[in-house]
Amino acid sequence: MLKIGIDAMGGDYAPEAVIKGALLALPELARDSVVVLFGDEKAIRDTLAQENADVSNFRIVHTTEVIEMGDHPAHAFVKKSDSSISVGFRHLQENLIDGFASAGSTGAMMVGSMQIAKQIEGIIRPAISANIATLNGKSFLLLDVGLNVDTKPDVLYQYAVIGNAYAQTVMKIREPRVALLSIGEEKEKGNIATRAAYELMDEGKAFNFVGNIESKQIFTGEQADVVVCDGFVGNVILKEAEGFYEIAKAQGVKNEYIDKLNYEIVGGTPVLGINHVVVVGHGCSSPLAIKNMILQTEKTIRGGLVEKLREIFN
């Protein structure tokens, strides 16, 4: 039995959006997967009843507190020890669940990721990533999208190794094309960190390094399956894509591809390089976003990413 822990209290529209999302995910989950909801049991049961849903489809872990967006993440994680996020991470630590996802406080999720799940030995800095749809009907993994800024070349190199492992285990690509985001295709283009990272990646031969890629090219899917960058840059890229989706929507543009840039479809960003599967959702997640976050969590667990990364780095 594979147990997917979900924070029922996380996100701007919780618990309703979370419960609805879990119900949407249910038919697409494997038979031996179960969603474990962390949160106020009464609220969860009431919402399930409203949706005429069978409570026996889920397991519920009752928690009495919620880490709010305004809370200081590190303080709240400790002080609100019976919050859905804190309890979720304890369950993860004790292997009572196989993965944990929340659209609640990103800060608290990161505290749990770094202090409870902890980085895998040998990994300098974990990363957060985004799976973004490409024009060829597939997707690419962008990392880091905001966990680390001022990233050093050796960390960028490790992101490439981590991204490569993710693409192999979760995206099921045998030989992922790994690219370094820069401002020109030539190896001498870029800033200090990317130019040094290029050398490391080119020498490493640890993955199929396809060289530099420009931001103009990432969405075609023609050049890369994994795109590595500093977290400041990755966050800028991700938010610009979100911005374009919103522009297109506001302008009444109807296009299947552009719709896929909607963060709701993306679901969540997995925290990569830690000892457990943790997925962080968007604060304003809709039921569809929650559904995709749950499916992504299941996929990451089943892919065996954590085990693979331990194998590589230990």
Add this chain to the structure above:
Amino acid sequence: MLKIGIDAMGGDYAPEAVIKGALLALPELARDSVVVLFGDEKAIRDTLAQENADVSNFRIVHTTEVIEMGDHPAHAFVKKSDSSISVGFRHLQENLIDGFASAGSTGAMMVGSMQIAKQIEGIIRPAISANIATLNGKSFLLLDVGLNVDTKPDVLYQYAVIGNAYAQTVMKIREPRVALLSIGEEKEKGNIATRAAYELMDEGKAFNFVGNIESKQIFTGEQADVVVCDGFVGNVILKEAEGFYEIAKAQGVKNEYIDKLNYEIVGGTPVLGINHVVVVGHGCSSPLAIKNMILQTEKTIRGGLVEKLREIFN
């Protein structure tokens, strides 16, 4: 008489696209503006004849060489001393023209900008910028878009001052809203350089600093007229916008706003912070792009940007 120097040999489709662009620009230029074409006189005259255009509308400065895309910019700038770009910069230096624009070798244009036009005293590093259309029917200035990477906080601060001056003199905005690009609106969000730059901008009171802006927000026009960032980041933003335009086009999306993200409409990127008006166009400029590059050059000259910057920094 205001003299706008244009490299007739610059760009992938020169001289045809340049001549056609100059002809498109002609009716929109002020009566006392004249376009001075630098290039092979025969080729220019032949192209004008093909277009049934009156050669007396232009001045021609005959040059015998062309700096090619494959040439080493710094070497070629000196060796090909009779190239359209080298001769153009000499004319600029001797005040025989009031501005110079080219869609040719960006490298050679930058060599001319830095070695001939030279930076204005007091400016640490000049920048290149892009004027990008916003949803509210206006535009914002993004700088730097690729001249400097690994930008220090004091340079980012100067970009804000330069951008503010550009917005006032060329975009004719009385009190431009100047923002710093970051990955969150809170002042403590960002990387080392942006957090330090935030402090400088906030203390400086030299312009209307509106704080951090995220890449998602820049296209709305609701928050900022000038957006300051490191050149690596700015280049990534610009190329992502170009990428989206191309995606939309490839997907058959017809939308007036998205069409404005076409680099052809943008025209060229002015080099800001040097002692002359220099505008660099896209290598694959169409006649429309050239037309807009010419109009932008005229506008930058008329605005008195160089004089304004000298006043501020000297």
